[in-house]
Amino acid sequence: MRNRLIEWKAPALLLGSIGIAGIGDFIYLVAINIIVYQLTGSATAVAGLWIIGPLTNIVTKFWTGSYIDYRSKRKVMIVTYLMRAGFIFLIPLAPNMIVIYSILVCLSVAKAFFGPSSMTYVAMLVPKEKRKRFNAIRSFTSSGAFIVGPAVGGTLILLTSITVTLWINAMLFVFAAALLARLPDIERVDKKLIPKLTGKQVISDFSIVKAFLLKNKYVASIYIGFIFIMLFSFAMDAQEVVFTQQVIGLSEVEYSLLISITGIGSVAGATILSVFSDRFSLRYMMVIGMVMTTVGYIVYAFSWSFQTIATGFIILGFFQVYLNAGVTTFYQNNVPTEVMGRVTSIFQLMQSILQVMFILGIGITADIIPLRSTIVMSSVTMLVLSIIFSVAVFLPVKKRYYLEED
Numbered sequence: 001m002r003n004r005l006i007e008w009k010a011p012a013l014l015l016g017s018i019g020i021a022g023i024g025d026f027i028y029l030v031a032i033n034i035i036v037y038q039l040t041g042s043a044t045a046v047a048g049l050w051i052i053g054p055l056t057n058i059v060t061k062f063w064t065g066s067y068i069d070y071r072s073k074r075k076v077m078i079v080t081y082l083m084r085a086g087f088i089f090l091i092p093l094a095p096n097m098i099v100i101y102s103i104l105v106c107l108s109v110a111k112a113f114f115g116p117s118s119m120t121y122v123a124m125l126v127p128k129e130k131r132k133r134f135n136a137i138r139s140f141t142s143s144g145a146f147i148v149g150p151a152v153g154g155t156l157i158l159l160t161s162i163t164v165t166l167w168i169n170a171m172l173f174v175f176a177a178a179l180l181a182r183l184p185d186i187e188r189v190d191k192k193l194i195p196k197l198t199g200k201q202v203i204s205d206f207s208i209v210k211a212f213l214l215k216n217k218y219v220a221s222i223y224i225g226f227i228f229i230m231l232f233s234f235a236m237d238a239q240e241v242v243f244t245q246q247v248i249g250l251s252e253v254e255y256s257l258l259i260s261i262t263g264i265g266s267v268a269g270a271t272i273l274s275v276f277s278d279r280f281s282l283r284y285m286m287v288i289g290m291v292m293t294t295v296g297y298i299v300y301a302f303s304w305s306f307q308t309i310a311t312g313f314i315i316l317g318f319f320q321v322y323l324n325a326g327v328t329t330f331y332q333n334n335v336p337t338e339v340m341g342r343v344t345s346i347f348q349l350m351q352s353i354l355q356v357m358f359i360l361g362i363g364i365t366a367d368i369i370p371l372r373s374t375i376v377m378s379s380v381t382m383l384v385l386s387i388i389f390s391v392a393v394f395l396p397v398k399k400r401y402y403l404e405e406d
Contacts, residue, residue, distance in 0.1 A: 300316070
């Protein structure tokens with residue numbers, strides 16, 4: 001028992017750091033939406049907050065991987081946390097919306113570096129046989145942050161002010177960075193060997209990523225398939241408020257309750273998965289997660305009342321945890337850490353471009369045909385693709401890609 005606790009000390013610190021930062025993200029999300037709406041009174045200005053991330057990714061993901069893979073992932077994560085703390089601290093001091101949006105772009109750039117760095121550092125720090133449980137617990141912390149973060153943010157705003165809330169939020173990121181600083185710096189980086197970040201170097205790294213993807217077509221196809229299928233969910237989520245209130249006829253209070261119900265479903269799924277992760281094979285986690293998440297969207301698309309749509313939200317919240325933990329573990333097990341930063345950045349670049357296209361596509365389609373029909377077509381397409389994905393995962397000749405021990 002003692003040995004097991006020692007083995008999990010470093011992963012536990014990493015989980016704590018990521019969990020605290022996750023709560024900070026949701027507190028920030030509540031506060032920034034309120035600030036922008038108070039300053040502008042414009043729903044369009046608030047909606048613009050959701051576009052900043054994907055657009056920033058499109059600009060930055062070309063070269064973030066080239067920067068990350070040659071440097072200490074732990075140090076990159078710590079710096080991004082401290083940058084986010086600093087920029088969040090500055091938001092209440094911003095004199096106008098131009099400065100606020102500029103700060104938000106800087107925050108998105110910091111997050112663009114954090115994603116590939118954390119994915120790689122987890123693969124380096126956590127042994128292969130422990131990654132599935134680690135990612136299951138990480139899903140639990142993310143789901144918990146989804147519920148706790150907005151609640152804490154709302155409470156702090158009521159008890160203090162938006163300014164104080166954001167400053168407390170900034171301190172959470174400083175604390176998350178302090179936890180990371182206690183973790184080992186696994187890499188030995190020779191600064192003399194770090195190449196300059198030039199256009200030539202970025203092009204060279206693109207060639208390395210291309211060579212890896214061509215050599216590992218099955219791994220690439222599974223992960224790209226996952227990204228592509230989940231784009232339908234992202235596009236449907238973008239129309240969620242309009243669909244639930246205008247098509248189903250729910251009130252704002254009922255919609256807020258639905259979000260909480262989804263979070264509760266996620267926490268329940270993550271709790272069970274964290275405890276019983278050893279009982280589920282990686283392939284079953286991915287397939288059950290994908291198919292049942294899609295079933296949740298099917299129920300959502302055909303819903304006619306609060307009760308039916310709540311059922312769909314609980315299903316997709318519960319099983320999305322299995323899908324995300326399974327796919328993340330599969331990815332970390334099959335992509336070498338030497339190129340993971342660059343590969344992850346390219347995948348996220350593709351995802352961001354497609355997200356913008358899908359959101360615009362569903363928005364335009366919803367103006368031409370009824371929104372219900374658009375959501376139904378999207379969910380049915382998602383179901384068909386999830387079945388194809390499941391068949392690909394369970395191909396007998398590909399079993400070696402799902403081994404959970406070295």
